[in-house]
Amino acid sequence: METFKHLVNILAHPTIMLTVGMLVFLFFFPPNDWFEKWNRRLRLNFLWTKKGFYFVMFLMVVFFLFGLTDPNFSLIIKKPDNVPIIGLIFFVFIFLWISMNQALKNDNLIEAGEKPEEYNDPEDKVLVWPDLVYIEFIALILCMSLLLIWSIGLEAPLEGPANPAESPNPSKAPWYFLGLQEMLVYFDPWLAGVVFPSLIILGLMAIPYLDTNPEGAGYYSYKQRRLAIPIYLFGWMILWVALIVIGTFLRGPNWNFFGPFEFWDLHKLVPLTNINLSEIIYIKWFNRGLPENILVREIFGFLIVFGYFLLLPPLLAKTAFKKLHQNLGNFKFGFFIFLLLCMLSLPIKMYLRWLFNLKYLIAIPEFFFNI
Amino acid sequence: MIMNEEGKKEQTVSGNELGQGSTPTGPTLKEKVRKKEASASIGKGTFEEEISRRSFFSWLTIAWIAFSAATVAFFAMMMRFMFPNVLFEPPQSFKVGYPKDYTVGQVDVRWKSKHGIWIIRSPEYIYALSTICTHLGCKPNWLENEQKFKCPCHGSGFRKTGINFEGPAPRPLERFKIVLADDGQILVDKTKIFQYEKGQWNDPESYLVV
Ligand code: FES
Numbered sequence: 188m189e190t191f192k193h194l195v196n197i198l199a200h201p202t203i204m205l206t207v208g209m210l211v212f213l214f215f216f217p218p219n220d221w222f223e224k225w226n227r228r229l230r231l232n233f234l235w236t237k238k239g240f241y242f243v244m245f246l247m248v249v250f251f252l253f254g255l256t257d258p259n260f261s262l263i264i265k266k267p268d269n270v271p272i273i274g275l276i277f278f279v280f281i282f283l284w285i286s287m288n289q290a291l292k293n294d295n296l297i298e299a300g301e302k303p304e305e306y307n308d309p310e311d312k313v314l315v316w317p318d319l320v321y322i323e324f325i326a327l328i329l330c331m332s333l334l335l336i337w338s339i340g341l342e343a344p345l346e347g348p349a350n351p352a353e354s355p356n357p358s359k360a361p362w363y364f365l366g367l368q369e370m371l372v373y374f375d376p377w378l379a380g381v382v383f384p385s386l387i388i389l390g391l392m393a394i395p396y397l398d399t400n401p402e403g404a405g406y407y408s409y410k411q412r413r414l415a416i417p418i419y420l421f422g423w424m425i426l427w428v429a430l431i432v433i434g435t436f437l438r439g440p441n442w443n444f445f446g447p448f449e450f451w452d453l454h455k456l457v458p459l460t461n462i463n464l465s466e467i468i469y470i471k472w473f474n475r476g477l478p479e480n481i482l483v484r485e486i487f488g489f490l491i492v493f494g495y496f497l498l499l500p501p502l503l504a505k506t507a508f509k510k511l512h513q514n515l516g517n518f519k520f521g522f523f524i525f526l527l528l529c530m531l532s533l534p535i536k537m538y539l540r541w542l543f544n545l546k547y548l549i550a551i552p553e554f555f556f557n558i
Numbered sequence: 559m560i561m562n563e564e565g566k567k568e569q570t571v572s573g574n575e576l577g578q579g580s581t582p583t584g585p586t587l588k589e590k591v592r593k594k595e596a597s598a599s600i601g602k603g604t605f606e607e608e609i610s611r612r613s614f615f616s617w618l619t620i621a622w623i624a625f626s627a628a629t630v631a632f633f634a635m636m637m638r639f640m641f642p643n644v645l646f647e648p649p650q651s652f653k654v655g656y657p658k659d660y661t662v663g664q665v666d667v668r669w670k671s672k673h674g675i676w677i678i679r680s681p682e683y684i685y686a687l688s689t690i691c692t693h694l695g696c697k698p699n700w701l702e703n704e705q706k707f708k709c710p711c712h713g714s715g716f717r718k719t720g721i722n723f724e725g726p727a728p729r730p731l732e733r734f735k736i737v738l739a740d741d742g743q744i745l746v747d748k749t750k751i752f753q754y755e756k757g758q759w760n761d762p763e764s765y766l767v768v
Contacts, residue, residue, distance in 0.1 A: 442709070
């Protein structure tokens with residue numbers, strides 16, 4: 188048991204967990220032929236069958252039940268604050284399973300030259316009154332009673348009186364913001380707190396204008412939307428849900444990483460010294476002091492950032508996204524690729540921090556400008 | 559509704575037409591109003607005819623004034639809300655005892671909750687650090703074992719000098735003006751801040767030579 192817990196603690200380190208998670212993600216949601224080949228070979232679509240559903244649900248339940256027996260992990264699980272997140276983990280999987288299950292059924296039908304299931308469904312239309320309103324009404328009552336039971340059964344997670352001089356340790360945002368809080372660890376506040384959240388909303392609003400693929404409208408399908416689904420799910424599952432889970436289960440006192448079965452030691456020593464790119468280049472490589480001039484000092488960071496946003500789009504338009512570029516045209520494609528690169532900059536920055544202790548690519552504290 | 563008995567019928571009818579018809583027991587609201595009107599303005603016709611164009615406007619004016627007054631009062635109350643009765647505003651400049659009260663090499667956390675400063679005595683001088691994280695304004699803790707300030711919100715770390723070295727905080731903690739008062743006590747003035755990245759820590763007021 189102890190070795191198992193130890194193993195989980197090691198695997199839970201975000202560097203390992205996120206890497207494994209992203210790789211596994213690509214195989215489960217293959218964006219191109221190569222991954223799809225492996226997806227087939229490994230029979231990963233088993234997950235989206237009924238058996239796969241019970242299998243995963245069983246694993247998750249067993250894991251949490253086992254977690255309850257551990258003195259450290261049970262503290263996290265039982266905390267009233269964290270109940271929604273355990274619910275979130277289950278619900279995300281359930282809804283994902285429902286849509287993927289249907290999508291794969293349809294994919295098979297389409298492959299066999301038939302129409303997707305939704306076409307043959309005589310009841311694919313629901314009358315607003317009374318059918319839909321009744322369903323909504325019942326859902327409303329169920330939610331109300333659930334909330335009532337919840338609020339009676341679990342004590343509100345109140346803390347001591349507010350004190351402007353002390354911050355609780357660790358200070359966690361409400362659970363739905365934990366992803367943003369995790370993002371704040373890697374970026375300057377104006378980026379992680381203002382620019383990126385706005386871009387997320389903007390990007391979600393832009394989806395119908397950018398995703399003009401007429402296939403898959405009105406029915407579930409994975410194969411016909413092999414680009415749209417992985418991109419969206421990457422942002423949702425990895426960059427939002429997974430970060431919330433990390434923030435809940437793995438962030439402890441002093442905002443250090445802790446394995447789920449690890450004791451929250453206030454004095455856990457994590458040797459970390461973050462340095463800026465300019466310091467790495469000038470001091471470590473060139474063996475000299477930082478130049479006085481801000482622009483000269485940060486020139487490498489600027490080059491990297493400009494290269495990332497100006498060189499990558501045309502490159503991708505010629506290679507990986509060739510077809511998309513033709514369909515969308517320059518303007519829409521540019522917008523799309525900008526959003527995509529912004530999204531990818533988060534994991535990139537996380538890895539840079541974890542692997543190289545890199546703090547900021549461009550660091551101009553004089554003007555509050557850090558990237 | 560099926561009505562068999564006389565009494566029940568009457569009841570139902572009066573119940574149904576409440577406010578329009580009359581109950582057998584007394585005058586309705588409208589009748590009362592009419593009576594009142596009649597006694598108040600004898601010989602001026604009925605209530606309905608009475609609202610002329612002119613009086614309508616005067617009523618409207620009154621209503622409008624009342625509405626505006628209520629709105630103004632509402633916003634006034636809202637503005638009042640912005641100025642609470644009790645304010646957490648400790649004095650911005652205060653005395654923190656004599657230099658000999660501080661041990662060399664120690665971070666003094668006594669003033670954190672009251673004044674929001676750490677007083678640190680290095681072998682050569684004393685300086686006052688702000689307890690506000692330069693990332694998003696949480697309050698870091700001094701960890702004696704690790705010899706660093708560590709923020710519980712996103713994990714920024716600062717050295718004893720206030721220099722940021724881990725986590726996302728973009729710049730070092732700020733220092734405050736620190737001088738000796740006439741009575742030999744240390745006087746800290748939080749209205750004057752010194753920022754490292756602007757080269758202000760060389761300012762003689764930002765530290766106290768002992
Ligand atoms: S507020 Fe201190 S690290 Fe974010």
